[in-house]
Amino acid sequence: MLMDTLIVFAASYLYIFVLLIAAIFFLTRPKQTMKSMAICGIVVAPLAYLISRISSHFYYDPRPFVVGHFAPLIAHAADNGFPSDHVLLTGAVAMIVWFYNKKLSAVLWALAFLIGWARVSAGIHHSTDIIGSIVIVLVSGIIYYFAARLIKGVPGKSFQ
Numbered sequence: 001m002l003m004d005t006l007i008v009f010a011a012s013y014l015y016i017f018v019l020l021i022a023a024i025f026f027l028t029r030p031k032q033t034m035k036s037m038a039i040c041g042i043v044v045a046p047l048a049y050l051i052s053r054i055s056s057h058f059y060y061d062p063r064p065f066v067v068g069h070f071a072p073l074i075a076h077a078a079d080n081g082f083p084s085d086h087v088l089l090t091g092a093v094a095m096i097v098w099f100y101n102k103k104l105s106a107v108l109w110a111l112a113f114l115i116g117w118a119r120v121s122a123g124i125h126h127s128t129d130i131i132g133s134i135v136i137v138l139v140s141g142i143i144y145y146f147a148a149r150l151i152k153g154v155p156g157k158s159f160q
Contacts, residue, residue: 008073010118011086018090018111022097025104033100040099040144045092048140052083055136065123072123083133084125087116091137098141 026037061082065072094108116130 004073007118007121010114011074011122011124014111014115014118015086015090018093018108018115021104021108022093025097025101029100037096037100040148041096043144043147044096044137044140045089047143048088048092048095048137051136051140052085052088052133055132056080056082059132061126061129063124064120064126068123070123074122074124076124081125081129083136084116084119084129085133086119087112087130087133088137090115091134092140095137095141099145 026034029037059082060080063072063076063078063081064070065076066078090108090112094105094112097108098105112134113130116125116127116133119125120127120130
């Protein structure tokens with residue numbers, strides 16, 4: 001019972017803490033770093049979202065509770081589970097922070113993985129949905145990194 005409560009909390013609400021941590025980090029940076037982070041966020045997050053929407057048209061993964069015929073811990077529509085939007089969002093935030101603070105990013109990535117585990121444990125995602133989100137975010141971050149290098153230099157260094 002306690003474990004179910006922790007799973008539901010992590011799967012449903014932990015992403016808010018990731019956003020709050022990143023917002024505090026962002027708001028405590030110098031103005032030039034804030035500008036650089038905003039540009040990074042304007043590129044990485046929408047790019048990840050766009051890639052996720054396109055990929056969801058090519059890969060349909062029915063939710064575990066649909067295929068397994070059980071009640072999930074969290075009520076959810078019986079739609080395509082690929083990719084996980086919660087992990088996509090928290091992973092994108094962790095990726096943006098990675099360019100500016102590797103240690104904090106590692107904490108945010110750990111929370112994104114915890115959210116992914118909780119969503120799998122709650123019966124609303126398969127592990128492929130979580131892995132897919134992580135791959136999409138990494139691809140978005142790599143695209144941003146190389147585009148930024150071509151335009152201005154290494155993000156997090158010369159952008160500041």
